[in-house]
Amino acid sequence: MTRRTETPGEISAREEEPTHVSLPPPKAPATTPLMAFDWAKKNLFSNIPNTILTLLCVWLLWETIPPLINWVLLSAVWSGGDPAICKAAEGACWAFIAEKHRFMLFGLYPFDEHWRPLLATALFVAVLATSCNPQFWRPWLLGLWAAMLVVCGTLMWGGVFGMTFVENARWGGLPLTLILSVVGIICSFPLAILLALGRRSDMPGIRAVCIGFIEFVRGVPLISVLFMASVMFPLFLPEGMTIDKLLRAQVEIIIFTAAYLAEAIRGGLQAIPQGQYEAADALGLTYWKKTYFIILPQALKISIPPIVNQFISMFKDTSLVIIIGLFDLLTTAKTALTDPPWRAFYVEAYLFAALIYWVFSFFMSRYSQYLERRLETGHRR
Amino acid sequence: MKPLSRIAAVAGMALVGGISSAFAGDTFDAVKERGEVICGVHTGLYGFGAPDEKGNWTGLDIDMCRAVADAVFGDATKVKYVPLSAQARLTALQSGEVDILSRNTTWTLSRDTANGLNFTVTTYYDGQGFMVKKDLDLKSALELEGATICVQTGTTTEVNLADYFRANNMKFTPVTIEKYEEVTAAYLSGRCDAITSDASQLAAIRANDTPDPADHVILPEIISKEPLAPAVRHGDDQWFDIVRWSIFATMEAEEKGVTSANVEEAKKSTDPTVQRLVGATPGMGANLGLDEAWAFNIIKQVGNYGEIYERNVGMDSKLELPRGLNAMWTKGGLMYSPAFR
Missing domain, CATH: 3.40.190.10 (Periplasmic binding protein-like II)
Structure with missing residues (x-):
């Protein structure tokens, strides 16, 4: 949904430029409108097909943008808990989000304790943001992470300092999505590096294990493994023994992401010129020193785009955990829609969820571009 | 980056908790020992089983779980709800992940036999x-x-x-x-x-x-025909009886006009059936292995079947479904409890 509303906006920014420029600014030299006219003529009306396309785009924007703005902003209902008002209105029903946002964000977590996941999420995001700044890549950051995870765990589980105990089956919404993806990223990344190195190892045993793991995991869809975990796996356990659902989901996500990431990193490893390996060997470095100081820094830098691609896709794949009955962000949005008088406003609910997913994914994508620029140290390809 | 990831990984594993073991053997004993009934429910079906905007589970299927918790513990809140997808629901019951499957599940011959389920009582006749x-x-x-x-x-x-x-x-x-x-x-x-x-x-x-x-x-x-009924596992007759009679108690209460509002007065009723139902005449609870106030607690805290119906799917709810087939047998419907004696 986001993409659909996003694309016309982007096009409009690009396409409307000439019309803005063609209006002569009061103090501009007389050549400016002419230049703009020339530019438009050269780029937009250079031949008949281009002219037709330009006119078609302008017409399409004229048809879609005003109604969209009208729906999203002008005629929208912003507050008031009465679905009847929304049904009468022409625009979007943001009142639905106002009414249900707490459930959508925190799911089944006890209502009166919502400050706990809120605080945990805020801490989580704050530490994440801190870690993004290379200035802070110091040993104390590890301590900060450890402290943050302990504090977040305490907040979410409770059971101490007068907070009631909340089992992790009741965690839901945004905190659940963030925990699954951030812990997934943190755990799968080192595993993926080891798998990628193992796959290129000279030792046949290690190579076979790594290839076997990667190819097996890549060969089955995540959704089928989740099905196995919820439908088949419990039957093999002794009766009455169950493995925590959150743990099940988390392990599956880590294993999956690691297998895909390993291949992205292997691409980076293979792109390193043979001379780098030979030079490191010539310096007398051990395998691990060579890998740590020479190979990985270069290989990981090259692999940033596919790595981030994988993280973004994994972030969105966390919504599959509903298969084992966990209420992630998308599921809580869907569940909020089961309330009959509000059922008609599914577009708003999905837009709200999509917006949150988009903010995080867009941030990841921009941050990866920043990292690429920052780590750019020569031999541009 | 690497040591950082390692520490975070360890902390991450600590965050997601460990393995929990539920029970071995008799469901009723396991439930008593655990202190709560584990109930498999729908992931979100308004009127039958769905969390409200405060995250509290509500619905007709949910109230059946609460009734069982009342019968066992005298406290309707002692239920743990496990939301289950349509595909995972039967396995969850077979594997012992849940004690009761109260999830809008149609009673069919193959499920009752090959899938190892025992359906208790039809709580809603749909079609x-x-x-x-x-x-x-x-x-x-x-x-x-x-x-x-x-x-x-x-x-x-x-x-x-x-x-x-x-x-x-x-x-x-x-x-x-x-x-x-x-x-x-x-x-x-x-x-x-x-x-x-x-x-x-x-x-x-x-x-x-x-x-x-x-x-x-x-x-x-x-x-x-879509008779929806809560189910339990094959091979545990005592638990089957407790779940089934907890539901029958709500129906018997409606037939006898006992509601959550008048259940206190019902203790002084002269009707012997009502006396047995609310425990004024002991015996019924002992037969089930429960406290004599088991049905009294159900009616007091959850209500009779009519109250449950109207609150969740009937005229007091947003679904406004007429009773139809789900009326008591005395009013032309199919809801019928066997004799309380």
Whole structure:
């Protein structure tokens, strides 16, 4: 949904430029409108097909943008808990989000304790943001992470300092999505590096294990493994023994992401010129020193785009955990829609969820571009 | 980066908790020891099992779980709800992940036998029906010859629809759509002449999604039987009895006019059945291995079947479903509790 509303906006920014420029600014030299006219003529009306396309785009924007703005902003209902008002209105029903946002964000977590996941999420995001700044890549950051995870765990589980105990089956919404993806990223990344190195190892045993793991995991869809975990796996356990659902989901996500990431990193490893390996060997470095100081820094830098691609896709794949009955962000949005008088406003609910997913994914994508620029140290390809 | 990841990984594993072991052997003992009933419920079906905007589970199926918790512990809140997808629900019960499956599940022969479930009592009689616009002026589903019909894909609804038309030697054009909202939208926009689904769902669509409910009629034919019942595992008769009689108690209470409001006075009732029900005359609780106030607690905290029905799916709810087949047998319905003695 986001993409659909996003694309016309982007096009409009690009396409409307000439019309803005063609209006002569009061103090501009007389050549400016002419230049703009020339530019438009050269780029937009250079031949008949281009002219037709330009006119078609302008017409399409004229048809879609005003109604969209009208729906999203002008005629929208912003507050008031009465679905009847929304049904009468022409625009979007943001009142639905106002009414249900707490459930959508925190799911089944006890209502009166919502400050706990809120605080945990805020801490989580704050530490994440801190870690993004290379200035802070110091040993104390590890301590900060450890402290943050302990504090977040305490907040979410409770059971101490007068907070009631909340089992992790009741965690839901945004905190659940963030925990699954951030812990997934943190755990799968080192595993993926080891798998990628193992796959290129000279030792046949290690190579076979790594290839076997990667190819097996890549060969089955995540959704089928989740099905196995919820439908088949419990039957093999002794009766009455169950493995925590959150743990099940988390392990599956880590294993999956690691297998895909390993291949992205292997691409980076293979792109390193043979001379780098030979030079490191010539310096007398051990395998691990060579890998740590020479190979990985270069290989990981090259692999940033596919790595981030994988993280973004994994972030969105966390919504599959509903298969084992966990209420992630998308599921809580869907569940909020089961309330009959509000059922008609599914577009708003999905837009709200999509917006949150988009903010995080867009941030990841921009941050990866920043990292690429920052780590750019020569031999541009 | 590497040591950082390692520490974070360890912390991450600590965050997601460990392995929990539920029980071995007798369900009732395990439940008592654990201090709560584990109930497998729908992931979100309004009226039957769905979290409200505060995250509290509500619905007819939920109230059946609460009734069992009342019978065992005298406290309706001692339930842990495990939301289950349609595919995972049977396994969850078989593997012992849940004690009761109260998840809008149709009682069928194959589930009752091959799948190792024991269905307790039908708590809602549903069935597939048709809804059409009033101005089509139809009186019966048999007049739907050649109609275009909106139906959700991948459900037994689709199969029942085809069976019904074949059995009656009629033709139809199905419009199959995956998402419930889109099926409704397709029907309302006039892409189909009729929409088919479970009658309870049709009533909900009529009450909530149509601009004017009076413009739509639900045809009288019910083309499939969907008795919805909570289920327990094969091979544990004591637990089966407790769950089944907890539900019967709500029905017996309605038949005898005992409600959550008047259950205190009912203790002084002269009707021997009521006396046995509320525990004024002991015996029933002992037979089940429960406290004598088991049914009293159910009626006091959860209410009788009529109260449960009206609150969740009936006239006091947003679904506004009429009692129909779900009325007591004394009022022309199918709800009937065996004798309390």
